Amino acid sequence: MKNNKSKFSKHLVSGVAALALAAGAAGSASAAENGKFRVGIVTFLSGPAAGPFGVPSANAAKVLVEELNKGNLPAPYDKIGINGAEIEAVIIDEAGGATKQVEEYRNLVQRQKVDAVIGYVSSGDCLAIAPVAEELKTFTIAYDCGTPRLFADNPDAQYMFRTGLDASVDNIGAVRYLAATRPDVTRLAGIQQNYSWGQDSWADFTAAASALLPEAEIVEEQFPKIYQGQYGAEISALSVKRPEIVHSSFWGGDMEALVLQANARGLLEDATGLLTCGEASFATYKDQAPNGMIIGARGPFGQFAPDNELNTWFKGVYQNAYDIEPVYPATKMAQAILGLKYAAENAGVADKEIPSAEQLSAAMKGATFESVSGTVEMARGNGHQAMQGITYGEYHYEDGVASIKNAVSFDGECVTPPEGVAAADWIADGFPGAKCN
Amino acid sequence: MTSLLAVLIDGSIYASWLFLVAAGLTVIYGVMRILNMAHGSFYAIGAYSAASLVGWYFNNGIGPAWVSYLMLVGAALVAGLIVGVIIERGLLRLMYGRDEILMVIITYALLLILEDGMKIVWGVSPYFAYQPYSELGRTSLGLLKVSNYDVALVGVSALLGLGLWAWLERTNQGKVLRAVIHDREIAVAMGVNVKLMFTITFVLGTTLGALAGALTAPAISVVPGIGIEVIVLAFAVVVIGGLGSIGGAAVGALLVGLSRAAAVHYAPEFELFVIYGVMSLVLAFRPEGLFGRTLARKI
Numbered sequence: 001m002k003n004n005k006s007k008f009s010k011h012l013v014s015g016v017a018a019l020a021l022a023a024g025a026a027g028s029a030s031a032a033e034n035g036k037f038r039v040g041i042v043t044f045l046s047g048p049a050a051g052p053f054g055v056p057s058a059n060a061a062k063v064l065v066e067e068l069n070k071g072n073l074p075a076p077y078d079k080i081g082i083n084g085a086e087i088e089a090v091i092i093d094e095a096g097g098a099t100k101q102v103e104e105y106r107n108l109v110q111r112q113k114v115d116a117v118i119g120y121v122s123s124g125d126c127l128a129i130a131p132v133a134e135e136l137k138t139f140t141i142a143y144d145c146g147t148p149r150l151f152a153d154n155p156d157a158q159y160m161f162r163t164g165l166d167a168s169v170d171n172i173g174a175v176r177y178l179a180a181t182r183p184d185v186t187r188l189a190g191i192q193q194n195y196s197w198g199q200d201s202w203a204d205f206t207a208a209a210s211a212l213l214p215e216a217e218i219v220e221e222q223f224p225k226i227y228q229g230q231y232g233a234e235i236s237a238l239s240v241k242r243p244e245i246v247h248s249s250f251w252g253g254d255m256e257a258l259v260l261q262a263n264a265r266g267l268l269e270d271a272t273g274l275l276t277c278g279e280a281s282f283a284t285y286k287d288q289a290p291n292g293m294i295i296g297a298r299g300p301f302g303q304f305a306p307d308n309e310l311n312t313w314f315k316g317v318y319q320n321a322y323d324i325e326p327v328y329p330a331t332k333m334a335q336a337i338l339g340l341k342y343a344a345e346n347a348g349v350a351d352k353e354i355p356s357a358e359q360l361s362a363a364m365k366g367a368t369f370e371s372v373s374g375t376v377e378m379a380r381g382n383g384h385q386a387m388q389g390i391t392y393g394e395y396h397y398e399d400g401v402a403s404i405k406n407a408v409s410f411d412g413e414c415v416t417p418p419e420g421v422a423a424a425d426w427i428a429d430g431f432p433g434a435k436c437n
Numbered sequence: 438m439t440s441l442l443a444v445l446i447d448g449s450i451y452a453s454w455l456f457l458v459a460a461g462l463t464v465i466y467g468v469m470r471i472l473n474m475a476h477g478s479f480y481a482i483g484a485y486s487a488a489s490l491v492g493w494y495f496n497n498g499i500g501p502a503w504v505s506y507l508m509l510v511g512a513a514l515v516a517g518l519i520v521g522v523i524i525e526r527g528l529l530r531l532m533y534g535r536d537e538i539l540m541v542i543i544t545y546a547l548l549l550i551l552e553d554g555m556k557i558v559w560g561v562s563p564y565f566a567y568q569p570y571s572e573l574g575r576t577s578l579g580l581l582k583v584s585n586y587d588v589a590l591v592g593v594s595a596l597l598g599l600g601l602w603a604w605l606e607r608t609n610q611g612k613v614l615r616a617v618i619h620d621r622e623i624a625v626a627m628g629v630n631v632k633l634m635f636t637i638t639f640v641l642g643t644t645l646g647a648l649a650g651a652l653t654a655p656a657i658s659v660v661p662g663i664g665i666e667v668i669v670l671a672f673a674v675v676v677i678g679g680l681g682s683i684g685g686a687a688v689g690a691l692l693v694g695l696s697r698a699a700a701v702h703y704a705p706e707f708e709l710f711v712i713y714g715v716m717s718l719v720l721a722f723r724p725e726g727l728f729g730r731t732l733a734r735k736i
Contacts, residue, residue: 048662050561194709222705227666229657230454232587233447233701240443240580253563256658264571264656266582284658288567 037082037354038090039065039340040108042101042119043144043333045093048227052252052280053121053144053329058091060330061118063321064314064337065089072317074309076370083344084352090114094121098128105129109136115354116140118336121329123147123197126162130154139343139360143336144329146170146197146298148423151381159357161364161384163339163376164332165299165416167197168423170249170276171204172415173390174296176436178245178274179212180408187219189243189271191234191258193250194223201249201276207427219243227254235262243271251277259289268293278395279303280327282402291396295404300373301335302328303404304391310338311372335371339386342369377412380419387412411437443581444698450587452694453594457652458667459674459686460601461645467681468618468638470537471529474544476646476671477664478551479520483647484654484663485559486516491566491655502572509569513651517644525639533635548664556661563658570655590652597645601683614638618681673712677719679729688727692719 041061044054065087067073071080081087090112092104101120108114116139120126126145131154133140140160142150146167151157178185188209192198202221209216220241222234235258238246246267250258255275262268268290278295279302297304303325305311314334318326326334343364347355355363366383369376379387393407414436417426426432462476490512491505524547532543573585605611616624617634625631650664657663674693678685693712700711707714719727 046556046561046661048660051563051660055561222701223708224701225709227662229653229663229666230451232450232584233443233698236443236447236581236698237440237702237705239582240440242580253658253660253663256563256565257656260565260567260570260658261584261656264567264584264586265575266577284563284565288565288571 034088035085035352035354036088037085037116037344038088038112038114039082039337040105040112040114040117040119041089041091041333042094042104042108042117042125043091043329044095044121045091047095048252048254049121050095052255052327054094056280056327056330057121057144057333059322060314060318060326060333061089061091061337063317064334067317068337068341074313077310077338077341079345082341083347083349083354085354094119094125098122098124101125102128102132105132106136109138114138116340116357116360118143118333118340120145123149123167126150127153130157130160133157133159137357139340139357139364141336141339143332144298148200151385152422155382157381157384159361161339161361161378162381163336163371163378163386165386165388165390166423167201167249167298168204168417168427169390169415170296170298171201172208172423172427172431173392173410174205174247174274174276174294175208175212176410176415177294177296177392177408178209181406182245182272183213184215185213185244186216187242187244188213188216188247189218189220189222189238189241189245190247191222191224191231191238191250192248193226193254195226198223198226198249202247204423204427205247205249207424211427211430229254229257231258231261235265235267238262239265239267239270245274246271247274247276249276251280256281256284256288259285259293263288263290274392277328280329282327282395283324285395285397285402287397289395289397291394291398293395294392295395296390296392297328297331299328299332299388299390300409301331302326304328304393304407304409305331305372306374308370308372308374310370314372331372335373335376338371339364339367339369339376342367379412380416382419387416390415411435440702442578444695444702446578446581446583447701448691448695448698449591450583450694451697452690453591454649454653455670455674455690455694456594456598456687457590457649458646459671459678459690460597460683461642461649462671463675463678463681463683463686464601464645465639465642466675467683468614469529469635471540471544472537472680473642474541474668475524475547475551476642477666477668478548478555479517479643479646479664480650480653480667481555481659481664482516482520482551483513483650484657484659485555485564485650486512486647487651487654488564488566488659489559491569492564495566495568502568505566505569505572509566509651509654510648513648514644516651517647518640520647521640521643522636524643525636529639530632530635548668552661552664561661563660564654565658566654568655584656586655593652597648598683598687605683610637670712673716676726677716679723679726682726682728685726685728 043057044050118141121144123145142162148166274294276296279297343360347359347363349355389411391409393404487509570586674689678689700708
């Protein structure tokens with residue numbers, strides 16, 4: 001009897017497992033052939049980058065896909081879904097490192113049969129995914145990562161695109177903002193997370209400062225460990241050097257902790273903070289951040305996005321859905337999705353037909369499309385990298401309301417190295433060919 | 438001169454925070470011989486509980502700021518007590534007597550479960566409880582401005598250390614606990630309720646971890662992963678001081694705190710290395726840590 005029971009259990013388990021596998025396989029197959037445009041969305045849903053970047057981005061993707069499927073967007077994006085096909089988003093977590101992301105990417109393409117992938121906050125993930133996108137011939141948009149190496153390391157990329165700006169633009173723009181608004185500053189200091197993002201940001205900032213603010217000297221630089229959270233000694237080291245500007249490329253919880261601690265200890269009263277990623281916490285600073293602190297949004301995103309019809313519409317639906325204004329990662333995700341929609345609808349295929357990766361790539365390469373952040377020109381990286389301007393401004397909090405004051409924008413041609421020129425060389429040569437208003 | 442003063446102040450503040458974080462870890466190891474990988478999660482639970490409670494208090498404008506300091510401590514005590522009792526009674530009690538390595542794996546699994554549990558309860562968005570930090574103001578010492586909250590933490594940490602020492606050395610319960618530390622089997626033979634002592638110790642350890650998180654919460658943005666970051670530092674401190682030694686944890690924290698502050702001010706490029714450099718140096722000459730006892734292995 002016991003033996004029979006055991007056999008029955010085994011058969012039952014095997015049967016259930018087989019059914020589950022069959023259902024999964026059927027799900028994949030039907031999803032790939034169900035007429036829907038399947039998009040893989042990859043961003044941080046766990047870990048320290050989830051709160052500042054991943055959640056706003058995933059929320060933007062969800063609300064935009066929902067509205068696109070209803071055909072609710074303003075022109076030129078008022079066609080239902082993507083090219084008339086309903087969008088099906090597969091949202092996965094970017095946490096876990098580059099090796100895991102490569103596996104996840106292969107899974108998205110080979111098993112989930114996605115038609116395109118949009119994702120990646122981490123530069124390490126972007127660099128790991130780029131060659132795999134080429135190998136698997138899958139149309140992929142990097143929406144947020146900032147590494148200048150993305151197309152320098154992959155000059156022949158066909159399927160990889162980036163609709164956000166690279167990190168050198170952030171820091172060239174930051175120095176141009178100082179030169180425009182505080183040309184007399186002489187004492188600069190910096191505090192960066194000790195990994196490639198922080199080191200590259202500081203290298204670009206100091207190089208640009210030596211070209212545009214020749215009277216300024218670097219009085220202190222600090223590189224604490226990422227996610228350290230406690231910056232008491234670093235704040236003291238910065239304070240005793242009496243800087244006028246404290247530049248930081250910190251992001252997320254590290255940035256919020258730095259602002260809180262530095263403000264409480266008077267550093268941000270004696271010196272002006274300049275946070276290249278500062279806009280991501282616009283809604284959370286409240287009175288923790290001092291008035292006049294300079295913040296950026298890694299491009300014309302978030303609070304710095306223009307008042308065009310698309311952005312007004314996007315801010316409205318996002319605010320309705322989540323009761324908060326979209327910060328820059330959300331705007332960047334929206335931009336990437338609109339870029340994909342533009343490519344699909346300009347790929348020369350029939351209505352409701354899903355274009356191939358090659359058709360999408362051909363349509364996206366060198367394209368100019370309208371977005372929530374204004375006009376996007378895919379004018380760098382051999383037509384694969386977006387070029388846009390960048391805006392910086394001062395954070396102010398008065399009567400319980402946060403706002404941006406003294407915003408200054410710089411054109412893309414003013415802050416972006418020419419095609420084929422590395423940012424470091426362009427800065428060292430004194431920005432030849434830069435076109436600034 | 439200003440830099441030297443800054444090193445002493447910053448080093449002391451950082452050391453006091455390190456001691457707060459490491460005290461619970463070393464108490465649990467000293468008595469129970471459990472290298473508790475989940476200690477960072479108790480820190481994070483304390484931070485989240487305190488940030489939630491204090492954030493709610495200020496968002497609703499309920500009362501005076503001084504109440505928020507009581508809330509920080511209260512949140513830590515309640516969170517530490519509940520989590521400690523549940524984990525000790527529900528999980529660890531079933532595992533006592535197992536190999537120390539197995540206990541490391543079990544507490545590591547616990548860490549992963551608690552980290553995901555926190556995401557379910559608190560989500561991934563940041564929590565703030567900054568008012569207690571900014572309300573206390575700051576003190577100017579020439580070019581240096583020091584947060585009064587940070588200075589107060591040094592006092593809290595010193596009081597806590599003294600309290601732990603007095604409890605272990607000057608009370609009957611402390612004497613019984615030391616008997617358990619010295620020889621568990623003999624303590625049982627002499628009628629000591631070792632299981633109860635284990636429960637008390639573990640709950641004390643979790644509460645100390647939660648208290649460290651709660652007192653840190655006003656100075657940081659409470660986000661997922663904060664517990665993982667502190668556990669590495671806490672281990673470095675207790676290894677330097679000698680596993681299981683309260684005095685060792687205090688000296689280890691002071692060594693690490695001052696060394697790190699000196700590196701930040703005089704040689705920032707060595708900041709990441711200095712903590713582990715100090716640890717390596719100590720272990721090279723005293724593998725059992727500064728205050729650790731060399732134990733004969735039972736075969």
